[in-house]
Amino acid sequence: MGSGIALLLPLSGQFSATAEAVRDGFMSQYFADGAHPPLKLYDVGTTADGARAAYARALAEGAGVVVGPLTREGVASLAGLNSTVPVLGLNYLDANTALSGRFYQFGLAPEDEARAAARLALAQNQRRALALVPDSEWGTRTLAAFDAALRAGGGQVLRVQRYAQGVNDQSKLIAELMGVADSEERHRAMTLVLGAKSEFESQRRADVDLVFLGARAQDARLLVPQLRFNRAGDLPIYTTALVYDGQSNADLAGLRFCDQPWMIETGEARAAQRNAVASLPSAKASPRLFALGRDAYALSTGLLHGSLRVGDGLDGASGRLEWQDRSVIGRQLDCVQMAADGLRPLNP
Structure with missing residues (x-):
């Protein structure tokens, strides 16, 4: 040899x-x-x-x-x-x-980062997730890895939405993911029944511990404010290393991700x-x-x-x-x- x-x-x-x-x-x-x-x-x-x-x-x-x-x-x-x-x-x-x-x-493999994010969430006793990922092969792969790791620890992804990269306004899709759209629809139905308007503040679904976001840095800067507007502000948001380009960004403060030692x-x-x-x-x-x-x-x-x-x-x-x-x-x-x-x- x-x-x-x-x-x-x-x-x-x-x-x-x-x-x-x-x-x-x-x-x-x-x-x-x-x-x-x-x-x-x-x-x-x-x-x-x-x-x-x-x-x-x-x-x-x-x-x-x-x-x-x-x-x-x-x-x-x-x-x-x-x-x-x-x-x-x-x-x-x-x-x-x-x-x-x-x-x-x-x-x-991006799957390494998704699995690490799931294990981190499980360590924090956060088991019920909503997922927002791009409509792409990369999004499918990372979601599958995150979901499998979360399920292995007794958790589950409750709902998934897939977004088109490069589209600025994803508010309707995110409102549906967070359950805000359902909250608003229930209020409209109640208004019709009562025949009078009432004070109302939309609510997200209550059975969620975290959000998993698959996004590049440029997409995350668009999506994170829309998530927070749609009542995700009190939920931890986990993502992958793709969101980090070596520079911290105030718009993305709070995001949690797992990356290689060379980067972080x-x-x-x-x-x-x-x-x-x-x-x-x-x-x-x-x-x-x-x-x-x-x-x-x-x-x-x-x-x-x-x-x-x-x-x-x-x-x-x-x-x-x-x-x-x-x-x-x-x-x-x-x-x-x-x-x-x-x-x-x-x-x-």
């Missing part, structure tokens, strides 16, 4: 910027490791054939471990190969995908690591992918030397890494609450 690392990434084509961020994070850890093994980079392009060709070339040139590819298609193209060396794919595949015995999955950890050691790479454009433009690259290097050296075992953990930049089963390396995340002047740690 070879003694070096082969890093397979789509460095040309539509995913090149994403790949460069992962590469730069990987290299930052590689050069920080004084005992680093030999390393070769391979451009897999944008096709499954390109990934397989780069993999074959890497083995022929003496790779002892293969890291990558990055896209789901690329990772899937290597998953079923009977590899003679460990392969660390940088994405997650469907649960029913056939895998070889030396194939491992590691990546940034404030200790001196982590701050020093971020400062050391602050001049790299990719570290600024795509910090989470940069952190993925850093952790991919740490995992690759463990696989290369045979020092990783099922059940092992590693404090990484993208989370607390846990080798959960035969093939999946998952992440545990830190949780915070956004404030106008920064982030407040929350302990799940």
Whole structure:
């Protein structure tokens, strides 16, 4: 078996910027490791054939471990190969995908953030949720993960509304989600029966502990005020890391989310690591992918030397890494609450 690392990434084509961020994070850890093994980079392009060709070339040139590819298609193209060396794919595949015995999955899944948010809510004894998510594949995936984790802890999502991204006024949809529309309809019916107007203040449904919001930062800035207008102001709002772009926002104060340590950890050691790479454009433009690259290097050296075992953990930049089963390396995340002047740690 070879003694070096082969890093397979789509460095040309539509995913090149994403790949460069992962590469730069990987290299930052590689050069920080004084005992680093030999390393070769391979451009897999944008096709499954390109990934397989780069993999074959890497083995022929003496790779002892293969890291990558990055896209789901690329990772899937290597998953079923009977590899003679460990392969660390940088994405997650469907649960029913056939895998070889030396194939491992590691990546940034939004489902990790949704599950962490659900566990945080359960730790606060908040079990009954309303969900507002985008009408998209991402919204469907995060909602499914949040719902499954909440149900596993005895909770449930009582109602879901899906919104169209980029539409400013979602007040009707949110009023229906919060039960405000039902409250107003009951008042209109009572007015007809009594034949006289009466003082009225709309109420939200009373059987709710929290709201789960799936949103980008720009959508959240539109949706959160509308949620609060529709009587959600006294409810905790949980979301995912997509809402946080590295800067706190007064409009989003109070939102709770779980993210990787590279983004939200404030200790001196982590701050020093971020400062050391602050001049790299990719570290600024795509910090989470940069952190993925850093952790991919740490995992690759463990696989290369045979020092990783099922059940092992590693404090990484993208989370607390846990080798959960035969093939999946998952992440545990830190949780915070956004404030106008920064982030407040929350302990799940």
